[in-house]
Amino acid sequence: MKHKYCKNPVSFADMIDLINRLLGPGGCEWDKSQTFASIRRFLLEETHELIEAITENNVSEILDEIGDLIFQLGFLVVLAKNIGWFDEKDVFNGIISKMIQRHPHIFQNPQKLKKSEVQLNWNKIKSETTRGLNAPVLGSVPKSSPSLVAALLIQERASSVGFDWLEYEQVLAKVPEEIEEIRKASTAVNKEEEFGDLLFSIVNVARWIGINPELALKTANDKFIGRFQKMAFVAKSRGSDLNDMSFVEKNKLWEEIKINTD
Numbered sequence: 408m409k410h411k412y413c414k415n416p417v418s419f420a421d422m423i424d425l426i427n428r429l430l431g432p433g434g435c436e437w438d439k440s441q442t443f444a445s446i447r448r449f450l451l452e453e454t455h456e457l458i459e460a461i462t463e464n465n466v467s468e469i470l471d472e473i474g475d476l477i478f479q480l481g482f483l484v485v486l487a488k489n490i491g492w493f494d495e496k497d498v499f500n501g502i503i504s505k506m507i508q509r510h511p512h513i514f515q516n517p518q519k520l521k522k523s524e525v526q527l528n529w530n531k532i533k534s535e536t537t538r539g540l541n542a543p544v545l546g547s548v549p550k551s552s553p554s555l556v557a558a559l560l561i562q563e564r565a566s567s568v569g570f571d572w573l574e575y576e577q578v579l580a581k582v583p584e585e586i587e588e589i590r591k592a593s594t595a596v597n598k599e600e601e602f603g604d605l606l607f608s609i610v611n612v613a614r615w616i617g618i619n620p621e622l623a624l625k626t627a628n629d630k631f632i633g634r635f636q637k638m639a640f641v642a643k644s645r646g647s648d649l650n651d652m653s654f655v656e657k658n659k660l661w662e663e664i665k666i667n668t669d
Contacts, residue, residue, distance in 0.1 A: 422478065423495060426485045443486060449479050462622070508532065530567035544568075555620045558610040566614075578615050581608040637664045 429438040453476040460468035481495075488494040507514045509532050512525065520528070534546065545564040548557050565571065572578050585605035592598040613620040638660050642649045649657065 419477075419481065419495070422481050423485060426478075426482055430485060430489065438482075441482070441486070443483065446479060446483055446486075450476075453479055458622075462625070508536070527567055530564065534567070553621055555606070555610055555624065558607050559614055559620060562607075562611055562614050572611075572615075575615050578608075578611050582612065584608075634661065634664050634668060637668065 426438075429435045453472060457469065457472035457476055460472045484493075484495050484498055509529050511532075512518050512520045512528070545561055548560055552560070562571075582605070585601060585608050588601040589598060589605060592601045610620045613623060638657070639649045641664065642652065642660060652660070
């Protein structure tokens with residue numbers, strides 16, 4: 408007997424039905440062995456693959472990776488339902504209620520707000536609804552967050568309660584100030600601390616001009632890798648080995664590649 412997901416799989420419910428089949432009698436033993444803890448790895452992998460597809464503007468890959476990520480989330484919903492924690496109705500009810508609550512200018516008191524006003528309102532509502540006696544002033548920051556992402560989140564929350572520079576030039580001025588602190592640092596511990604302050608200041612610059620520092624650094628990494636690989640290819644095509652070239656020769660080739668790729 409065919410299952411409904413084999414006929415016309417077009418909805419979240421169809422995917423849930425497929426997952427139930429995988430985890431049910433006669434299902435897949437590998438899938439049955441998965442837990443919330445084991446799924447963490449796949450969540451990270453699929454999220455990064457989706458981000459890469461979006462960065463490369465690869466529509467077919469974006470479609471594919473969205474599906475992979477939604478499957479992992481659906482898998483978690485079924486696991487939760489099977490152990491009695493919650494089901495998909497609880498998930499959708501929770502997120503829909505939250506979005507309605509955090510968009511009062513749309514659903515409660517319709518009015519046109521600027522993007523900055525919406526963000527301030529969002530942070531205020533979030534703070535009010537999650538605040539407890541022992542709640543952190545800046546809210547919780549996931550421990551698994553990359554440090555650049557965490558720094559951006561911390562700064563956004565500090566800004567939402569009025570702790571922020573008044574002008575962009577003040578933000579920029581902190582960067583050379585922190586570089587000078589690194590020059591003055593006398594121990595490895597102090598240098599590490601001051602370097603952290605420098606990175607934090609640079610993240611703040613990114614925040615002020617609307618740039619995600621994590622994605623910006625990834626773009627820079629990819630650019631460097633691409634240019635370096637091109638250097639090796641050009642050197643080889645000219646009968647040279649990149650490893651045997653002097654720094655001056657490498658740097659000259661780097662500038663050539665840079666001009667031709669920018």
